Structures are given as structure tokens and as C-alpha cells.
Amino acid sequence: GVGERRAKAERMFTLMDGFLKNDPLSLQKDILNHVEYTVARSRFSFDDFEAYQALSHSVRDRLIERWHDTHSYFKRTKPKRLYFLSLEFLMGRSLSNSVINLGIQDQYAEALSQLGFEFEVLAEQEGDAALGNGGLARLSACQMDSLATLDYPAWGYGLRYEYGLFRQVIVDGFQHEQPDYWLNFGNPWEIERIHVTYEVKFYGTVEEVDMNGEKHRVWVPGETVEAVAYDNPIPGYGTRNTLNLRLWAAKPSNQFDLEAYNTGDYINSVVNRQRAETISNVLYPDDRNHQGKELRLKQQYFFVSASLQDIIRRFKEAHNSFDELPDKVALHLNDTHPSLSIAEIMRILVDEEHLHWNKAWDIACKVFSFTTHTVVAEGLEKIPVDLLGSLLPRHLEILYEINFNFMEELKKKIGLDYNRLSRMSIVEEGAVKNIRMANLAIVGSHIVNGVSKLHLDTLKMTTFKDFYELWPEKFQFKTNGVTQRRWIVVSNPSLCALISKWLGTEAWIRNADLLTGLRDHVDNTNFHQEWKMVKRVNKMRLAEYIEAMSGVKVSLDAMFDVQVKRIHEYKRQFLNILGIIHRYDCLKNMDKNERRKVVPRVCIIGGKAAPGYEIAKKIIKLCHSVAEKINNDADIGDLLKLVFIPDYNVSVAELVIPGADLSQHLSTAGHEASGTGSMKFLMNGCLLLATGDGSTIEIIEEIGSDNLFLFGAKVQEVAELREKGSTLKVPLQFARVLRMVRDGYFGYKEYFKSLCDTVEIGKDFYLLGADFSSYLEAQAAADKAFVEPEKWIKMSILSVAGSGRFSSDRTIQEYAERTWKIVPSRCPL
Ligand code: GL4
Numbered sequence: 001g002v003g004e005r006r007a008k009a010e011r012m013f014t015l016m017d018g019f020l021k022n023d024p025l026s027l028q029k030d031i032l033n034h035v036e037y038t039v040a041r042s043r044f045s046f047d048d049f050e051a052y053q054a055l056s057h058s059v060r061d062r063l064i065e066r067w068h069d070t071h072s073y074f075k076r077t078k079p080k081r082l083y084f085l086s087l088e089f090l091m092g093r094s095l096s097n098s099v100i101n102l103g104i105q106d107q108y109a110e111a112l113s114q115l116g117f118e119f120e121v122l123a124e125q126e127g128d129a130a131l132g133n134g135g136l137a138r139l140s141a142c143q144m145d146s147l148a149t150l151d152y153p154a155w156g157y158g159l160r161y162e163y164g165l166f167r168q169v170i171v172d173g174f175q176h177e178q179p180d181y182w183l184n185f186g187n188p189w190e191i192e193r194i195h196v197t198y199e200v201k202f203y204g205t206v207e208e209v210d211m212n213g214e215k216h217r218v219w220v221p222g223e224t225v226e227a228v229a230y231d232n233p234i235p236g237y238g239t240r241n242t243l244n245l246r247l248w249a250a251k252p253s254n255q256f257d258l259e260a261y262n263t264g265d266y267i268n269s270v271v272n273r274q275r276a277e278t279i280s281n282v283l284y285p286d287d288r289n290h291q292g293k294e295l296r297l298k299q300q301y302f303f304v305s306a307s308l309q310d311i312i313r314r315f316k317e318a319h320n321s322f323d324e325l326p327d328k329v330a331l332h333l334n335d336t337h338p339s340l341s342i343a344e345i346m347r348i349l350v351d352e353e354h355l356h357w358n359k360a361w362d363i364a365c366k367v368f369s370f371t372t373h374t375v376v377a378e379g380l381e382k383i384p385v386d387l388l389g390s391l392l393p394r395h396l397e398i399l400y401e402i403n404f405n406f407m408e409e410l411k412k413k414i415g416l417d418y419n420r421l422s423r424m425s426i427v428e429e430g431a432v433k434n435i436r437m438a439n440l441a442i443v444g445s446h447i448v449n450g451v452s453k454l455h456l457d458t459l460k461m462t463t464f465k466d467f468y469e470l471w472p473e474k475f476q477f478k479t480n481g482v483t484q485r486r487w488i489v490v491s492n493p494s495l496c497a498l499i500s501k502w503l504g505t506e507a508w509i510r511n512a513d514l515l516t517g518l519r520d521h522v523d524n525t526n527f528h529q530e531w532k533m534v535k536r537v538n539k540m541r542l543a544e545y546i547e548a549m550s551g552v553k554v555s556l557d558a559m560f561d562v563q564v565k566r567i568h569e570y571k572r573q574f575l576n577i578l579g580i581i582h583r584y585d586c587l588k589n590m591d592k593n594e595r596r597k598v599v600p601r602v603c604i605i606g607g608k609a610a611p612g613y614e615i616a617k618k619i620i621k622l623c624h625s626v627a628e629k630i631n632n633d634a635d636i637g638d639l640l641k642l643v644f645i646p647d648y649n650v651s652v653a654e655l656v657i658p659g660a661d662l663s664q665h666l667s668t669a670g671h672e673a674s675g676t677g678s679m680k681f682l683m684n685g686c687l688l689l690a691t692g693d694g695s696t697i698e699i700i701e702e703i704g705s706d707n708l709f710l711f712g713a714k715v716q717e718v719a720e721l722r723e724k725g726s727t728l729k730v731p732l733q734f735a736r737v738l739r740m741v742r743d744g745y746f747g748y749k750e751y752f753k754s755l756c757d758t759v760e761i762g763k764d765f766y767l768l769g770a771d772f773s774s775y776l777e778a779q780a781a782a783d784k785a786f787v788e789p790e791k792w793i794k795m796s797i798l799s800v801a802g803s804g805r806f807s808s809d810r811t812i813q814e815y816a817e818r819t820w821k822i823v824p825s826r827c828p829l
Contacts, residue, residue, distance in 0.1 A: 020062055022104045027111035030058040051117050052125035056188035059098050063233040066242035073827040074153050078318055082154040082820045083311055086140045086334035088132030089158045092650025094189045096123050096490045101235040127182055128649045130164035133287035134566040135676050136373045145483040146812040148236035148243045151824035157307040160230045160247035161283040168608045168647045173624030177611050189232055196229035198309040199253055200302050206394045219394035224253040225276040227306030237485050238510050240827045248306045250279035286610040288379045297391055304340045326366035330820040333370040336381045336437035342444035343395040369819045370445040375673050377463045385433040399435055403427050406443050424466050442467050447819045450477040451674035452695040478815055479695055480674040481808035484512050487680045491654035494534045512807035519801045528793045542659030546643050552631055555638040558600035559786050562660040564648050565677050567609040567616040572666040574619050575768045577626055579775055580642055581737040584630050587639055599783040600638050606645035618755040625746040658684045662782055665690035668766045669715040679806035685796040689778050703802035707795045711778035712771040721770050726762030730769035
């Protein structure tokens with residue numbers, strides 16, 4: 001039988017000592033084997049890309065080994081598990097990260113060099129996995145790394161989009177979007193599970209049936225598609241634990257339309273089958289508006305249904321009663337995108353498992369937790385009731401019932417305050433009836449999280465005020481973090497080595513709090529010297545990249561000043577550009593003597609605009625037009641350069657961030673829920689020029705306000721400034737630079753008009769004019785600090801020393817202890 005076979009296999013495996021070996025010779029043998037048998041090239045003749053493929057497969061083998069051990073261990077010990085549900089994961093590249101987390105980087109480097117290859121060169125062959133938009137999606141990736149490293153028993157669930165975030169191509173200064181068919185060259189990091197499939201149903205009707213004298217509502221669906229699992233191993237650092245990120249792809253179901261096959265319309269039914277695959281085809285390229293599109297709703301439900309079937313199946317294999325569910329399973333909703341899970345679990349428990357409604361609801365509320373990544377109410381997802389009712393008729397009934405019960409409970413507590421009742425209702429009444437996904441997520445979760453202290457404070461006072469007053473104990477914040485494995489160890493190996501040398505340990509890679517130890521050396525001139533060299537090397541790498549991308553030669557002595565993130569009005573890239581125009585204008589009016597005192601700058605801007613976001617696209621064009629003027633002005637030379645880095649993504653970030661001296665985080669206070677880019681710059685010893693927004697408030701608590709350049713209106717002042725409207729005072733310099741753009745100084749006069757209109761007095765919602773003077777002062781302070789290298793280096797060291805709190809390890813530990821109630825479960829070696 002099966003048991004006997006298993007025992008035999010175990011005996012043989014032990015006899016053979018079947019584990020993979022990690023000495024350079026064994027690694028070489030494995031790589032050559034993969035060249036020959038996986039890539040099917042001759043082992044004596046293969047190029048860099050083929051070498052990358054073979055190398056990746058040999059790494060993957062090692063990941064799979066650990067993956068198996070981890071999951072058998074979890075299965076055996078049955079800890080409470082966390083399921084992290086997210087429609088976006090920005091993983092970027094996997095090779096270097098995996099090899100470093102496996103702890104066999106040096107062995108691989110040696111193995112490859114003996115074969116005549118260089119690890120770094122092969123690593124460059126890998127494309128990015130860009131299954132997400134921006135901060136929210138990269139945060140999910142960082143958190144998976146921390147979950148694995150801290151040995152938490154967790155799974156990630158997501159969608160395997162065939163087209164990731166579009167590629168940004170710049171033609172004549174304008175953004176064009178190209179599809180990112182990232183699977184074209186194969187993906188060695190995933191394991192296709194052809195046997196792990198579930199049917200996902202859509203449309204149809206609801207019928208009432210009699211079962212043993214009880215009436216039950218039963219969904220009779222109209223369309224079925226199949227979800228196929230693709231597993232992506234996530235190795236922890238310094239542990240054998242390797243987690244799974246399971247991504248679902250849509251495939252036509254075998255039951256798709258047997259009918260059609262029998263009617264003789266063979267060709268059309270085959271063509272129709274293909275429609276199923278479109279569900280998981282493409283990522284929506286907008287990071288804060290997912291408003292009422294049928295395909296988007298289909299994606300969400302497809303994701304929710306497949307994931308919950310998988311989770312419930314695993315639960316039932318190990319446990320007998322759903323009473324145990326809250327003790328064994330935590331389901332985390334990463335933003336509102338997977339909130340349909342709440343209705344789906346009710347449908348499973350009530351319709352399929354025949355639990356009593358109240359009992360099912362009690363279980364659901366204990367199992368779910370929710371994190372919101374948004375600030376403003378307008379950013380919250382809504383789904384038209386008509387759309388939902390036609391796609392998921394039974395779920396709509398369930399949502400109405402959840403809402404009815406909630407409203408009844410609420411009336412008991414607050415009385416007949418109809419305004420408040422209608423604000424809190426899950427169903428929004430109006431010309432178009434909507435389901436408010438955030439209200440659903442709050443009602444159905446036992447904990448609601450913000451992503452920084454300021455973010456939660458803002459939510460309490462504005463967007464979620466009513467809910468906060470009702471359930472103050474539900475609301476928590478977990479300040480975001482990023483993983484130092486990716487953002488120092490992988491992306492900045494020289495800084496990594498320097499930190500380990502001066503701390504005398506590598507332990508900070510698992511415990512970022514130890515970075516504070518760098519403070520002990522902040523006055524050491526030898527340390528300063530080495531610190532400076534590391535930055536110089538990274539600037540050189542970046543300068544080469546800039547020249548290759550844009551043809552612009554930049555001086556390494558200049559201050560590298562970077563703003564990279566999604567292009568958005570609230571992030572105020574326009575403010576940055578207007579500041580650059582001001583700098584240019586000042587330079588033009590200076591004499592030789594004055595110019596000698598100027599700190600040379602290389603201004604670097606990068607980021608994608610959502611394809612339908614016209615103003616954001618104009619900002620990109622303006623950046624190019626201004627760059628063209630400045631970079632070709634012989635009179636200016638190295639004193640000022642402006643470059644736009646196209647197609648900003650995770651791997652470009654890994655190159656840009658370590659090479660930055662100064663980075664800009666300019667969101668109008670109160671608009672950036674957290675911000676995570678700033679944390680990556682901080683870890684890389686880049687100084688911040690920032691508003692008091694999101695997590696910056698907490699960064700100041702760690703490094704002190706003397707070690708960054710703070711500017712702009714404070715959160716408490718923003719509303720008042722807006723109220724001033726057209727009576728608001730705006731500095732002359734602002735009017736002047738804006739006029740230069742308006743008058744066509746940089747060309748495209750007509751095209752830039754609507755962009756200029758957005759910041760005209762009285763219409764300047766994001767307060768560029770109001771913050772301009774303060775912005776210029778902060779820039780001047782940065783210039784002043786830069787010409788005192790001692791001072792600058794100290795600030796830089798203290799930035800890294802204070803960055804430990806912004807490790808996603810800290811965030812995840814807080815979630816584990818305060819929200820998910822899970823404990824580490826370490827697979828033995
Ligand atoms: C975001 C926030 O805008 C950003 O401030 C935050 O750091 C990030 C992760 O919590 O989530 N929300 C959306 S939507 N996109 C983001 O990047």
C-alpha cells in the first residue's frame with residue numbers, strides 16, 4: 001500500500017543521502033545537467049540566457065526541497081495558518097534573492113566562475129515579475145519575505161496575470177504603454193500544479209430547495225471556469241522554511257459547454273472556451289481606482305473562490321469541525337480587493353456546509369482581518385449592485401442579509417440616526433446602487449489596520465469615523481516596512497558588507513534593530529571614508545545606466561537627487577519639476593562667481609502614469625521638455641541635469657536607490673497612507689527631503705528632524721489652506737516658473753495648459769503654490785549640507801542606523817502577535 005511505499009522511499013532516500021549538495025562542484029554538475037536536460041542545449045555550448053535558465057532551475061530544485069520539508073512539517077504540527085489574500089504582488093526578480101536567502105551565494109559564484117560565467121551577469125538576464133502596480137504590491141512581496149524568514153506558517157494567494165504591469169516606453173517625451181507578456185521566455189520560479197484545480201462559477205440563478213424539511217437557497221450557476229494553481233516558493237533567510245505563494249490562472253473548464261459540442265457548432269465552442277482564459281489575463285494598471293468593471297469583478301471573485309476552496313479543503317483534511325476554524329485559520333484581506341471572501345465564506349458555510357447563519361457569521365468575523373491602504377473616501381472600491389447581482393446572484397442575497405443584520409444591530413446601538421445609518425450601510429443607495437467594499441470589509445473583520453500611525457489617525461477622524469466610534473477596539477495600525485534582504489543585501493552588496501564589517505556581525509540581516517549599532521561609529525573617520533566609497537561605487541553604476549538609457553553624461557561629484565514612484569498629482573512630481581525650473585532660472589541669472597558656489601545636481605525622475613490619467617501623462621512630458629532644454633544648454637553644463645528614467649520597476653529601483661544622495665517624497669500632507677520608497681532610500685543611506693506625511697512622521701521619530709529635510713504644510717494646516725481658496729498667498733517665484741511653462745518656454749504651450757490650470761490660484765488642490773517657498777528652503781538646506789561632506793555622511797549613517805524600525809520583519813511580527821495570533825513554526829534542519 002501507500003504507507004509501505006512511503007517507508008521504502010524514506011529508507012532509500014536515507015541510504016542514498018538524497019539531499020542536494022551545495023558545494024561548488026555539485027552545483028556545477030547540477031547546472032550542467034539542467035543545461036543538457038532542461039534547457040536542452042549542449043553542455044559545451046550555451047549562452048548567458050541559457051546559463052541563467054539552467055542556474056535558475058538548479059536553484060529552484062533547492063527551493064522545492066525546502067518547500068516540501070516545510071509543508072510536511074506544517075501538515076504534521078498543524079499550527080494556526082495565515083492566508084494572505086492579495087490581488088497584487090510585485091516580486092521583481094527571484095534569482096539573487098533566492099540564492100542569498102538560501103545562503104549559497106558564494107558557492108554559486110565560485111561554481112559559475114569555474115564554468116566561465118559571472119553570477120551578476122546571469123542575474124541581469126532575468127525579467128521582472130510585475131504582477132502589481134506600486135507600493136501596495138511591493139509591500140505584499142516584502143511581507144512574504146518576512147513571513148518566511150520569521151518562520152510563520154503562512155501562504156500567499158494571488159493571481160497569475162499573463163500580462164503584468166505595462167512596459168513604459170517614452171516616444172518623443174510621451175508615455176506609451178506596451179504589454180508585458182512576461183511569460184514569453186518561461187518562468188523557472190513557478191511550479192505548475194496541473195492537479196490542483198478548482199471550478200469557479202459565475203452567473204445563473206438562485207433557487208429554493210427543500211432539504212430534510214428545511215428550505216435552502218441554492219445557486220445554480222450559468223458558467224464555469226477552472227482555476228489552476230501555480231506555486232512560487234518563497235525562501236526565508238537563515239531558516240529552512242520556504243513558503244508558498246499560490247497564483248491562480250484561469251483555464252476553460254471541461255464542463256464549459258458540452259451542450260454546444262452536441263449541437264454541431266464545434267469551431268465556435270472551441271473559440272468560446274478561450275474566453276475563460278481572459279479572466280486572469282491582465283492586471284489593471286491603476287493603483288487606486290477599480291470602479292465597477294465587470295472583468296475586474298470577475299477577477300476578484302475568481303481569485304476569492306479558488307483560494308477559499310483550496311483553504312477550506314486543507315482545513316477539512318486536518319480538522320473535523322468548523323468551530324476550530326478561527327483557531328486554525330487567519331484570512332487577511334490586503335485592501336478591499338479580496339473582500340468578496342466574506343460573502344463567499346458565508347455561502348460555503350451556510351449553503352454548502354449547512355451551518356446556521358449566526359454561527360457562520362460568528363466564525364467569519366473571527367477569521368478575517370483587513371488592511372486598508374487608502375486615505376480618501378473616493379478611493380474606496382464600489383461595485384454596482386446590478387453588476388454584482390448578475391454575475392454573483394447568491395452573493396448579492398448574502399450581502400443584503402449581512403447588511404440587514406448589521407443595520408438592525410446598529411439601530412439598537414445608535415437609534416434611528418438615518419444619516420449615519422446610510423453612511424455606514426454596506427449598500428449605498430442612490431441613482432446607481434452600490435456595494436461599498438470597505439464597509440463590507442470593516443463589518444466582516446475583527447481587526448481593521450491602517451499602514452502608518454498618521455494614516456490610522458486620519459481614518460479615525462474622516463473616512464472611517466462612524467465605524468471607529470462604533471468599534472474603537474477594532475482599529476489598529478501597523479506601520480509598513482520593507483525587507484532589508486532585498487533592499488540592502490541584494491541591491492547594495494557593498495553597503496551590506498560595510499555594515500556587517502563595522503557591526504562585526506551579519507545578524508542585522510535577520511534583526512534590523514541591530515543597525516542602531518552603527519551610531520557607535522558615527523564619528524569615526526575611517527568609517528566615513530569607506531561609507532563615501534560605497535556611495536561612490538553605487539553612483540558610478542547608476543551613472544552608467546543613465547548614460548545608456550538617455551545618452552546624458554552625469555558627473556559623479558554632483559548630488560544625485562531622485563524622485564521615483566508612480567506619477568500622481570498628490571505625489572507632486574510637478575512641484576519637483578517647477579523647483580528644477582526655478583533652479584535653472586536662477587543659474588541663468590547668475591554671474592561666474594555666484595555659479596562657483598552652486599552645488600551641481602543630477603535630478604532623476606521616474607515612474608509610470610496610469611494609462612488613462614491625462615494629467616499624470618502631461619507631467620511626464622513636461623519632465624522631458626524641461627530636460628531637453630536644460631541638458632542642451634551649454635551655459636549650464638554639469639551644474640544641472642535632468643533625466644527621466646523610463647520603465648521604473650523593481651529591478652530599476654534596485655539600481656537607482658543605492659546610488660541616490662537625496663530622495664524626494666513630496667505628497668501633500670495627509671495623502672500618502674504610508675509610503676515605502678522612503679524606507680528603501682533610508683536603508684541605503686540616502687537623505688530624505690519630505691513632507692510630514694504618512695510614515696515620514698515615524699521616520700523623524702527614529703532619526704531626528706535634523707537628519708532629513710522637512711518642508712511643507714502640516715496635516716492639520718492643509719484643510720485651512722484649502723479653505724482660503726483664491727485668497728491664498730502664493731510666492732512670486734511660483735507664479736514666475738508657472739508662467740514660463742504657460743508661455744511655452746519649454747514648447748507644447750497648448751498641451752501643458754490644462755496641467756498649469758490644476759495649480760492656478762484657487763484651484764490648487766494639492767497646494768503646490770502654498771508649499772513652494774518652504775520647498776525651496778528645504779532644497780537650499782540640502783545644498784548647504786552637501787558641501788559639508790562630514791555632516792552629510794553623518795546624516796547618511798544615522799539614516800541607516802535609524803532604519804531598523806522600517807523593516808517588514810517588525811511589521812509582520814506586529815501583525816502576527818496583535819492581529820493574526822500566529823506563532824513561528826520552524827521546520828527542523
Ligand atoms: C498605497 C499607498 O498609496 C502607499 O502610501 C502605501 O505605502 C502603500 C502600501 O501600504 O499602499 N495604496 C495604494 S492603493 N497604493 C499604494 O502604494
